[in-house]
Structures are given as C-alpha cells and as structure tokens.
Amino acid sequence: MKTLEAVVEAVLIGDHPESFITRRLEEATLEFGGIPGDRHFGMTIASNSRQPMYPKGTEILNRRQISILSAEECLLIAEKLSLENILPEWLGANLLLSGYAELTQLPMGSRILFPNGTGLICMGENQPCVLPGKVIQNIHGSRPKLAAQFVSAAFKRRGIVCAVERPGKIQQGDRVKILVNDFSNPMQ
C-alpha cells in the first residue's frame, strides 16, 4: 500500500445559512458526521439531486461530510482560466491540502490520517456542482463566459469527499499521511 504525505493549508467551514461558500478556521474538532455547524454535517443527511435513486429528501447515510481540494489542482484551474488564484472558499471546500497534486484521483477507501490520530476515509471523487462557477463569474464580472469556462477547467480537479472515520481536532499546518487504497488488496 502506497503512503503519501500532504500538508493542511486551510480548514474551512460552511456555516452561512444562505451560501455554500466556506470560511477559514484555525482549527476544527471533527465529530462523527463532520464539522459541527457545517452545512454538510451529520451521520445521515437528506438526499438531493446527487442521489436520484432515492426520493429527494430521503434520510440517507452521509458520505459527503468533508470536501477536500488540492492546492495544486486549484492552481491548475486558475492557470487554465488565466486567473491569479482559485480559492477553496469559492468551491465550498472544508480542507485544502498541498503536496498531493492528484488528490481528485485518490481511490475510495483511502485514509487521511492526522498527527493526533484523527482519521478521514475517502468516499470518492466530488462530482461537479454548478454553483462555484457562478461565484467565480460574480467575482470576475468583466470576464464573459467564465462560469462555463470554469466547469471545463475544473473537470476532474474538484477534489474528493470524505467521512470522519475517527473524530478529533485538525488544524492548519497539520502534516497528514495518506494511505492509498489498493483495490487488488484493499484496506478494510
């Protein structure tokens, strides 16, 4: 099993009642369910258009507790759009990592372990939603068609979603270990 390292560049929470945009915290104490107060917090959650196999609003297991982006992928998106940066806030991310450029490709079942033993389990690639493109378009109002360009530039660079496997405190600057799941000999 391959083991990688990465650094927590930012911890963010989505606690605005009318916006998915997140804001930075110095630290957060993860519980089973995610970051308390975050819009995606909960061991269970109401299904939405991402789960069309269930009637909308059905209580289902929440595997999308924590969303994570890589700084390298954000930079690539920005370069493709000739922008100075793409901030994790705009995509509603909860964590920004650096040091693992291909984060979006991290296989399901991989683990992200923090120095104090806190653990996340990767529940797979975060499929695009259209809202971040609109945010970025609003910020750069003078650029035509930026929302559509963002969708293309961000394809397969939207990072991953995770569930909390072991609760605990996480903070900016944490150096995390990433245990990459190998489907031919999968972690349990």
Added chain:
Amino acid sequence: MKTLEAVVEAVLIGDHPESFITRRLEEATLEFGGIPGDRHFGMTIASNSRQPMYPKGTEILNRRQISILSAEECLLIAEKLSLENILPEWLGANLLLSGYAELTQLPMGSRILFPNGTGLICMGENQPCVLPGKVIQNIHGSRPKLAAQFVSAAFKRRGIVCAVERPGKIQQGDRVKILVNDFSNPMQ
C-alpha cells in the same frame, strides 16, 4: 452506469455471543448501522486487527455492517474443495445473493437497492479472515488440511461488505437492483 439484478437467497444474522456463524431469518429490518442484534451492528464500532492504523479498540466509523456472498462464488469454492456446498452461515455472511456471479469484484460505492427502496452501499471487498476455514475443517473432520485449502479456494471469492444507506425491511426472495459504480463517472 451499469445496472444488474440479483435475488436475495438468504438473510442471516450473527447473534450468537460466542460464534461468528450466522443463522437464517425470513426477513430483517435494517437500521442505520445494520441488522439490530448482529455482531457487526453499529454506526461506529471498535477497531480491530483489520484497521492497524488505529490503536485496537478505537471507536471508528463502521463500514462493515453487512457482509454479502454470492451463491455462485460459494459454489465455485465448494467445487474447488470437492464439497457438496459452502454455506453462507459458515462464513458469517448476512446476505446471500444469486444472479451476480462476480459479486466480490463489485466496486466500492456501488448500490444495492431493494424493491421497497431500502439501500446498501458497497464498502468494498471483504478480505479473508481465517475463522471460516476452521469451521469447515470441523464440519468435515476427516479431510486433512481443508482449512488451508479453503483459504486458497476462497481467494477473491469472499464477497463484499456494505453499510446501510437507507434503512428498511429486507427479505428472502427480494429481487435487488445493483447500480455498479463507475470510477470514471462516480455515483455520489
């Protein structure tokens, strides 16, 4: 996304305090956490030797709530061992499905949907434990080295583990839909 069908041949519970062997039920009402009374029930569970990245006994998210075997894979194991059958009870399974021969290869994130809307989410291949080999050796006491032969015959045929995504009643005879996750365009 590929959709398959299968039939629930058996629903089983592991509720013996001193044995992992399961017994058949006509039906079970799944809750978040699994089958109430089953030894693997719980939204969280104590880590064991399968999760060496955590100190043994750490409370972690339970992704191994329901274990599932395919009748076809059980038959293949039996044939390799020249036995009449391999029962799901002996492997401690909670469900036996027929109609999807390669169940063990079902990708993580795939869904198993029951006629009434109950849903399971595949958390990956169930890595072998040594106990079933001992059970089968005990049953067929006259056959030397059967426990070791079982390990080899059952390689990559031990089925999968799932978590309950949407609670509800399941029963023998249910015809289930299997939504196969495609990592190039993953379900959310």
